[in-house]
Amino acid sequence: xxxxxxxxxxxxxxxxVERWITKGKVPYRRHQxxxxxxxxxxxTTLWDDGRTVDSATDMAKAEIGTVxxxxxxxxxxxxxxxxxxAQKTLDVLVYSGLFLSEDPLFHDLLKAKMAAGVQxxxxxxxxxxxxxxxxxxxxxxxxxxxxxxxxxxxxRPLMRSHPDIGFRLHDSTLYNSIYRADNEMLxxxxxxxxxxxxxxxxxLRRLGxxxxxxxxxxxxxxxxxxxxxxxxxxxxTITGA
Numbered sequence: 001x002x003x004x005x006x007x008x009x010x011x012x013x014x015x016x017v018e019r020w021i022t023k024g025k026v027p028y029r030r031h032q033x034x035x036x037x038x039x040x041x042x043x044t045t046l047w048d049d050g051r052t053v054d055s056a057t058d059m060a061k062a063e064i065g066t067v068x069x070x071x072x073x074x075x076x077x078x079x080x081x082x083x084x085x086a087q088k089t090l091d092v093l094v095y096s097g098l099f100l101s102e103d104p105l106f107h108d109l110l111k112a113k114m115a116a117g118v119q120x121x122x123x124x125x126x127x128x129x130x131x132x133x134x135x136x137x138x139x140x141x142x143x144x145x146x147x148x149x150x151x152x153x154x155x156r157p158l159m160r161s162h163p164d165i166g167f168r169l170h171d172s173t174l175y176n177s178i179y180r181a182d183n184e185m186l187x188x189x190x191x192x193x194x195x196x197x198x199x200x201x202x203x204l205r206r207l208g209x210x211x212x213x214x215x216x217x218x219x220x221x222x223x224x225x226x227x228x229x230x231x232x233x234x235x236x237t238i239t240g241a
Contacts, residue, residue, distance in 0.1 A: 001039065010034040033062035033207045060212045066203040071188050074201050079179065079186070083109055086118050086181035093178040093220050095125035095135055096147035099197075101154040114162055121166040122155070123220070123227055124148055129171035139195045152230070159230065168227035178216055187216055 003021070007014040010031060019025040026047060027035065036043035068074045079100065083090055090113055092100065100106050114120055125132040127145035136144035159167055177188040177196055183206035191199040206213035 006035065006038060009038045030062040037062075037205060037207050063204050063207050063212045064202055065205055068201040068203070071197045071199060071201050074186070078203075079103075080105060080109055082179065082181045082184055082186060083113070084181075085184065086113055087116075088118060088182050089180065090118050090120045091123070091178065091180040091220050092121070093123045093174070093176075093180075093223055095132060095144055095174060095177070096151045097122075097124065097177065098147045098151050101151040107155075107158055110158065110165060111162055114165055119166070120164075121168070121220075121224060123168050123170050123223055124151060124230075125174070126169040126171045126228075131171055131173045135174070135190070138190075138192050140193060141195070166224075167230040168224065169230055170223050170227035172223050172226065174223075176216065176219075178220055180217065180220060183213070185213065185216060 001009075003014050003017045007017045011034070012031065016027075020027055026032075032043050032047050036046055039046070080103075083106070090110070094100075110120055125135070125144070125148050127148045132144050132148065133142075136142040155167065158165065175190055177190070179186040179188075185204050187202040187204060188196050189199050189202075190196060204213045204216070206217075
């Protein structure tokens with residue numbers, strides 16, 4: 001990795017990286033974590049400056065790679081790029097996530113990941129639950145249940161052809177939609193009064209245990225444990241097909 005490559009990866013100018021290398025300058029802790037992640041090394045192998053800092057806070061800052069002001073400003077291909085990098089885990093935790101279910105390239109990506117042995121889990125809201133009804137009211141349209149039914153209808157061929165893909169329905173109150181691929185995720189907070197496409201999106205990368213990334217990852221696990229599997233009978237009933 002060149003100086004230029006590393007600088008671009010962690011968001012600093014090349015001269016800053018050069019000073020770390022040639023003059024022994026010690027980076028801010030958030031840049032230490034980001035550099036260690038980019039080089040796939042433990043941060044203490046690279047630096048042990050002995051300063052008394054709040055390392056947990058610095059790590060949290062470093063885990064936040066990019067903040068997009070609205071979901072619709074996220075580069076259109078980033079969703080598939082993120083999921084294409086998954087080697088172990090691919091998770092979608094949403095109410096409907098309709099924009100993904102409408103993307104045939106995303107369906108193809110899910111098939112490819114299943115064939116490669118990746119654990120794929122899609123968590124959608126139960127159309128009849130109170131949390132879904134309330135989220136529709138909060139967004140001001142009251143059609144969240146219909147959006148979920150549309151997503152289920154679009155996913156139906158995939159459920160039939162790839163039954164090992166984990167589809168579940170949850171009745172949880174979601175405060176974020178979460179899109180995870182291994183140690184990388186996009187988090188779309190839910191904001192009262194507006195649709196998710198207008199709310200911000202955080203691009204996170206896991207740098208260590210107990211950070212911001214793990215907080216959101218744990219919520220996926222809790223929701224998955226309490227959700228129910230979607231079977232062919234469920235889809236037929238929900239879609240009216």
